[in-house]
Amino acid sequence: MAKRIGIFVCHCGINIAGVVDVERVAKEMASYPGVAFSTTYQYMCSEPGQNLIRQKIEEENLDAVVIAACSPSMHEETFRNVCGEYFNPHMCEMANIREQCSWVHDSEEATEKAFKVLKATVEKLRGNEDLEPIFVPVEKRCLVIGGGIAGIQAALDIADAGHEVILVEKEPSIGGRMAQLSETFPTLDCSQCILTPKMVAVARHPNIKLMAYSEVIDISGYVGNFNVKILKKPRYVDEDKCTVCGDCEDVCPAIVPNEFDMSKKARKAIYIPFPQAVPSTYTIDREACLGLAPLACAQCKEACEADAINYDMQPEIVEEKVGAIIVATGYDLYDKERLVEYGYGEDDDIITSLEFERMLSASGPTGGKIIKPSTGEEPKKVVFIQCAGSRDRKHMPYCSSICCMYTAKHAMLYKHAVHDGEAYIFYIDIRATGKDYEEFIARVMEEERINYIRGKVAKIYREGDKIVVWGVDTLTGKKVEIKADMVVLAMAVIGREETRDIAKLLKVAVGEGNFLKESHPKLKPVEALSRGIYFAGCAQGPKDIPATVAQASAAASKVLAMFSRDKLEKDPMVAVVDEEHCSGCGICISVCPYGAMQRQPNGKAKCIEALCEGCGTCAAACPSNNIEMKNYSDSQIKRMVEVVI
């Protein structure tokens, strides 16, 4: 309890003193209950100002201090550091008499308000107690969810720094979307060629525990101390024994579409999604297999000389303890069937950008040959439509950020393959903001003779063997009708549906388009609101490969900064439950956004200090007033209310 409070009123030059009668405020507040000393100074934040505070704390034997000056967001830390040399820093409070007083009111009004604000601050301070920082230990291991380029980069960075990483990928192989791409803009280097060395590095890294074909099913705990449950799905093939000879695949009679090829190519029930898959092993798709229990065919096992196939493999739940989590769950395309106006789902010759991407890939369903899917012929006229589902209030209102660039690339690669072909691109605007992007677009426009049409397509329909595209050229104001062989839709990028499940486990917010909500859009773009959780790649918002890699390294650096310490300090302004009087109703447990309120075996609630962020929603909700916020107690706030009226 503060017994001898010192008040230091800052002039802030004329910022405060020019409006508020600071001398009168200081003089009259000196006789306020609990106040032992009061003075003013020109600039309290200056070195002489800080020294004045030091000198008076010693001379006047002060045990608490109010600084009446600017907003606490400006200098609370400054003054708490000064006071911390003599007593607990939480015994220093600021009264905001600048931003919310001298700068917005006239003289007399401002002086009266300054009195009230100061009195309220003194009242709060009188109820403050010494608070010690809460320290929590750090488990220096990181969980990375998602094995696309974002997860791969983050995992490699952290592992290279000497910390253990658990990389979880739900598909049989890591690589993600980038592994599916043909060539990458604006340099046109082969996507797999630049990605696969990183995939191999992950597999070989002694600090990375790769768990492919696995899913995170439960997360509990808090920053520095998360407990994670991971479901390891059975591959029915021993990763260590499989030599990827392919004998099993040759004999497997069950044929299904390959998801990796956007279902435009077949695979067997025992399969490897693509030749460079990591881990390099076959997997039996239980759904597609003719039957594992009871065994229906077993031809693969007979063919396997390495004896790698084990039909008795069971799902396994692995528990891991980690200190930080990076979510890199990537993106999906907006559901094509929802674009009724573009007729998807009804026509083979209207395809999505990712399907076209697979078509362009040398390892894709057509071996890199561009064909009209319905006939297998070379398409002579192709229409590319940008913003299919993006920048559209009926669908996704945001810009998907990458479509302008990859559509230009698509059109260019098409022209390189079909020299006498005609390519049309419908666009709203061209957004090419990355390094060398504008130059790439200019090159496509000028050298490749591609017809850019500014406008939206209203309707697409089939007429004989052609697809008719109806649109408007908004630059000429004329209607456009193109009879095309094939249409490629640059679909909106959305966060994966699974991101929502992960977000629920982590208690982090998800916004429009399934994108994870960062702590601050500008200053904390890779951090979740809950500490110890970070984002990388398209799970946070649409972005291209360079931005994804940069964000992944940023997330990794945040994790490494955390791992550089043995203990974490957190704000001690947390909730405290009066256990004796808690009725165990559980309302606080239901309102806490962080899961910090937990029920104990005796039925009563308890605040896990390491999880509590100090918002006070529980304290307001407790029907019997048995929860107090440290240094923001009900009695403190009520006293403040009383003196400001």
Place this chain on the structure above:
Amino acid sequence: MSFEPKIVAFLCNWCAYAGADMAGTSRLKYPGNMIAIRVMCSGRVDPEFILEAFEKGADGVFIGGCHPGDCHYVSGNYRTRRRVEMMKRLLEEMGINPRRLRLEWVSATEGQKFARVVKEFVEEIRQLGPSPIKKEEAI
């Protein structure tokens, strides 16, 4: 002497309080009738605080929080919204005009909005006149 409303404001640290600071930085004048109490989250505002304020003689109570979806503490402002709705009904039954309780979403960048809503609220309370429940009458 003309009636000068007394208003207590609870402003959340991350949005509304920062918005009020922004109004100051932008030197936007507004009446000094309202005194702010900084709370970490608008969700900290116990309905009791509102009753306490009216009981102690406040003519109006203002609560400022983050916009829906922007709460620093994920969902505190949604709790506030429900509590304020409940309190408005309760106040009406107590004979206090529910307009004396006002909830506004003010982001850290909305200094202009903060100054505007304070002006509006002070004017509204001025027109409503002194609160029917003053401390003196309660005793």
